[in-house]
Amino acid sequence: MIEVMEPPVRVGVQDEVEFFADLARWLLEQPQPEPSVRWRNRGLGSVQVPSVGHLAELVGALAYVGAWGVVDREPDGPWAQVMRVPEGWIVEVDGGIGPDAFARRVRWAEHEAAQHSDPPLSCTNPLATGGATYFLDELIPSPEEAARILWTWLRRGLRAGYEVRVVEDNAVD
Numbered sequence: 506m507i508e509v510m511e512p513p514v515r516v517g518v519q520d521e522v523e524f525f526a527d528l529a530r531w532l533l534e535q536p537q538p539e540p541s542v543r544w545r546n547r548g549l550g551s552v553q554v555p556s557v558g559h560l561a562e563l564v565g566a567l568a569y570v571g572a573w574g575v576v577d578r579e580p581d582g583p584w585a586q587v588m589r590v591p592e593g594w595i596v597e598v599d600g601g602i603g604p605d606a607f608a609r610r611v612r613w614a615e616h617e618a619a620q621h622s623d624p625p626l627s628c629t630n631p632l633a634t635g636g637a638t639y640f641l642d643e644l645i646p647s648p649e650e651a652a653r654i655l656w657t658w659l660r661r662g663l664r665a666g667y668e669v670r671v672v673e674d675n676a677v678d
Contacts, residue, residue, distance in 0.1 A: 557656040565648035594651040609669035
């Protein structure tokens with residue numbers, strides 16, 4: 506018995522255009538991998554951070570008052586920084602894009618701790634010049650909570666119960 510073979514299907518230019526347009530739309534709808542999170546202790550060498558738990562360990566390892574670290578998303582993503590102070594941690598976040606985008610401090614929005622101390626508290630870094638002034642409503646009590654704030658900020662959000670304020674002059678003379 507002889508098999509009859511069908512001739513190959515001929516595809517026209519319009520069919521190809523539609524196929525590639527559909528393919529492009531489909532590719533755009535697929536989830537993209539998130540940029541990696543990176544931690545730099547005191548702004549030095551970077552470490553990849555796979556989870557908020559790992560970030561909490563890194564924040565908790567800021568052992569002395571004035572120790573700080575920066576966390577960001579690659580490439581050119583949002584950033585935030587955290588500093589160890591005697592009573593806990595303070596967190597600052599990027600102010601957006603542009604030359605006037607100064608750091609902003611995370612503070613409690615509504616909480617029993619949401620009160621400015623008068624005068625502000627201060628700390629100095631014993632291993633370097635500088636330090637920070639801060640208020641009671643800017644204190645983050647645990648490395649886990651500081652890490653959650655940092656992690657949320659890197660995803661362009663702010664944890665419920667917090668707000669940001671512009672940091673005027675936090676340097677300690």
